Amino acid sequence: MIVETEAVVLKTMKYRETSRIVTLYSREFGRLVVIAKGARERNNRFGSALNLMSYVQAVIYRKENRDLQLLSQCDSIDSFNHICEDMERVATGMAVVELMDAVTHAEERNTPLFGLLVQTLGTVNTAQKNVVNALYAFEVRLLDILGFRPNFLTCFHCGIPMNEESVGRSGAGLNVSSGGILCSNCSSRGMGMDTVSAGSVRMLQHLQEASDPASVTRITMSARMRNEVAGTMRRCLESHIEGFRPLKSENMFALLH
Ligand SMILES: [Zn+2]
Secondary structure, eight states, X not given: OEEEEEEEEEEEEEXXXXXXXEEEEETTTEEEEEEETTTTSTTOTTGGGGSTTOEEEEEEEOOTTOSSEEEEEEEEEEOOGGGGGXXXXXXXXXXXXXXXXXXXXXXXXXXXXXXXXXXXXXXXXXXXXXXXXXXXXXXXXXXXXXXXXXXXXXXXXXXXXXXXXHHTTTOEXXXXXXXXXXXXXXXXXXXXXXXXXXXXXXXXXXXXXXXXXXXXXXXXXXXXXXXXXXXXXXXXXXHHSTTOOOOTTHHHHHHHO
């Protein structure tokens, strides 16, 4: 059956002499692996539409229960041209598509997730500064959509609101497997628990509540906050997503900071 869908290119690799195998995240069918025959020939019909992170309109010859589908046509909707202009945008965009590939299953449609992906790449493409914040916002909302919303608003043990006072100087205790964080009073009873500063708790709350992903890029974090926020999100993903591994794109961030 010939089907048509919007999609984003998550991964691409060479195949045989002239073709490519491309992993797409599509609006209609979720993650799809397709073969683009002849995609490495000169003047091929796909042009630059198969570049990583491209937002495309794809025509696919799709058969049920087949691992590899056939891509018959692919036209660019938005290639997010500015992403390739600097390393922070590239590293952030790569982390987003790599994460999508890691957490989604083949042919499971999730329209909100597709919308989040396109919106996030748009932010990575156009943000004026703090581009990496778009990745943290993506991770927070990804967990939300997948049904693992962590609670950064109240202490999961005693229930008091998490703020400057309840977090205190000792920091909020991090217990992502229980789905949240602990006030300084409750976390002082747990030994060896990782802590998060009040500023980072506020940022995590903001990331979760921000309706516009571009707004989070207006906030400049200290190096300490960035580490705490990145570390918290990493722990949340590891604890909820089976078989989650460190992203390859993280090596690029190590070069940046
Ligand atoms: Zn408490």
